[in-house]
Amino acid sequence: MTISVAVSGASGYAGGEVLRILAAHPDVEIGAITAHSQAGQRLGGIAPHLHALADRVLVDTTVENLAGHDVVFLALPHGASAAVAEQLPESALVIDAGADFRLESAEAWEKFYGTKHAGSWPYGLPELPGQREKLVGAKRIAVPGCYPTGGQLSLAPGFAANLLEPDDVVIVSASGTSGAGKSAKTHLLGAEVMGSMSTYGVGGVHRHIPEMEQGFSKLAGEPVTVSFTPTLAPMPRGILTTATAKVKPGVTEAQLREAWAAAYDNELFVHLLPEGQWPTTGAVQASNHVQLQLAFDTHANRVIVSVALDNLTKGTAGAAVQSMNIALGLEENTGLLMQGVAP
Numbered sequence: 001m002t003i004s005v006a007v008s009g010a011s012g013y014a015g016g017e018v019l020r021i022l023a024a025h026p027d028v029e030i031g032a033i034t035a036h037s038q039a040g041q042r043l044g045g046i047a048p049h050l051h052a053l054a055d056r057v058l059v060d061t062t063v064e065n066l067a068g069h070d071v072v073f074l075a076l077p078h079g080a081s082a083a084v085a086e087q088l089p090e091s092a093l094v095i096d097a098g099a100d101f102r103l104e105s106a107e108a109w110e111k112f113y114g115t116k117h118a119g120s121w122p123y124g125l126p127e128l129p130g131q132r133e134k135l136v137g138a139k140r141i142a143v144p145g146c147y148p149t150g151g152q153l154s155l156a157p158g159f160a161a162n163l164l165e166p167d168d169v170v171i172v173s174a175s176g177t178s179g180a181g182k183s184a185k186t187h188l189l190g191a192e193v194m195g196s197m198s199t200y201g202v203g204g205v206h207r208h209i210p211e212m213e214q215g216f217s218k219l220a221g222e223p224v225t226v227s228f229t230p231t232l233a234p235m236p237r238g239i240l241t242t243a244t245a246k247v248k249p250g251v252t253e254a255q256l257r258e259a260w261a262a263a264y265d266n267e268l269f270v271h272l273l274p275e276g277q278w279p280t281t282g283a284v285q286a287s288n289h290v291q292l293q294l295a296f297d298t299h300a301n302r303v304i305v306s307v308a309l310d311n312l313t314k315g316t317a318g319a320a321v322q323s324m325n326i327a328l329g330l331e332e333n334t335g336l337l338m339q340g341v342a343p
């Protein structure tokens with residue numbers, strides 16, 4: 001079976017990473033690759049690491065260019081994908097790396113994004129309990145945000161097993177600068193970011209908060225409140241998340257470990273490390289793998305979970321391709337066999 005695929009936003013970080021993965025996907029033929037201000041340019045001049053596609057030319061992001069493919073990946077700024085998606089044929093599988101269709105609550109969308117809610121699609125994080133089944137045969141998929149991927153994977157097993165209190169969740173993440181996209185931003189220039197870490201989006205305002213609360217609340221069966229603080233780390237890619245939550249009375253360390261192990265033992269990409277080994281962003285770089293470790297802080301009665309992933313791979317493009325594989329009935333890890341890189 002050959003699947004024809006179009007990739008929009010192909011000049012950006014997320015679209016470029018989708019192309020990097022698809023270039024090695026055995027069942028895929030890459031059709032249109034589209035851009036906005038850089039349409040008309042040769043891909044090799046913009047993304048020189050994509051050797052196999054260097055001579056391909058970026059075309060405009062129009063419905064005409066994207067339609068006519070079996071699968072369309074949207075890697076566009078927030079708001080832009082909804083306008084394109086609604087004009088694409090229902091027969092095509094559309095996978096949106098942006099936020100437009102991630103939230104079910106119109107109220108939460110309008111509060112955090114300040115625009116009209118476009119709707120919600122099946123959520124492309126198959127490792128959440130009950131989620132994989134919703135992707136099988138789906139024609140529209142919303143890829144999670146990069147922070148909510150590690151954020152939800154960190155504590156999902158505890159909420160699913162009813163081990164955690166819903167009102168005392170604290171998540172702090174450090175992200176590589178590619179998380180902000182390719183368009184130049186002063187605070188992300190090398191001289192500003194190298195050798196320095198900084199905090200941003202503080203005080204319950206980051207738009208990934210409702211996404212994490214949505215996932216946890218479904219698992220817990222009651223509203224879960226998340227305090228989330230993102231930080232910027234002097235590295236090009238990767239996210240290290242530290243999530244902590246208060247455990248319910250009587251819960252033991254063994255129960256916690258069993259719940260996390262049961263949730264992830266059969267997963268191809270999410271690994272609970274052996275006790276004593278802690279995740280590193282280096283170990284998952286450019287791979288679709290996620291490393292995870294937990295400890296029970298009995299002094300504070302909290303579970304502490306550390307999660308490492310690559311924001312562009314499992315945090316975006318890898319999740320998009322994994323979701324495509326599930327939707328189309330392919331082996332889930334097709335095209336995603338790459339290991340991390342070291343050093």
Ligand SMILES: NC(=O)C1=CN([C@@H]2O[C@H](COP(=O)(O)OP(=O)(O)OC[C@H]3O[C@@H](n4cnc5c(N)ncnc54)[C@H](OP(=O)(O)O)[C@@H]3O)[C@@H](O)[C@H]2O)C=CC1
Pocket residue numbers: 008009010011012013014015034035036037038039061075076077078080097098099144145146178179180181182183311312315316
């Ligand atoms: N970076 C990350 O780690 C993650 C990103 N995402 C999501 O992926 C999407 C893309 O992000 P990212 O790749 O980082 O961003 P980039 O800034 O790197 O790329 C943006 C892409 O969108 C194109 N574009 C810009 N404006 C428009 C427009 N008005 N209409 C159509 N296309 C446009 C750009 O084209 P051109 O260059 O030609 O102007 C470029 O191809 C976003 O929705 C983001 O939220 C999701 C998870 C993680």
Ligand SMILES: CC(=O)N[C@@H](CCC(=O)OP(=O)(O)O)C(=O)O
Pocket residue numbers: 097098099144145146147175176177178179180181201230232
């Ligand atoms: C470092 C950095 O700036 N990261 C981005 C999140 C990137 C991402 O996953 O977000 P969306 O797909 O929801 O845009 C931010 O905090 O806005």
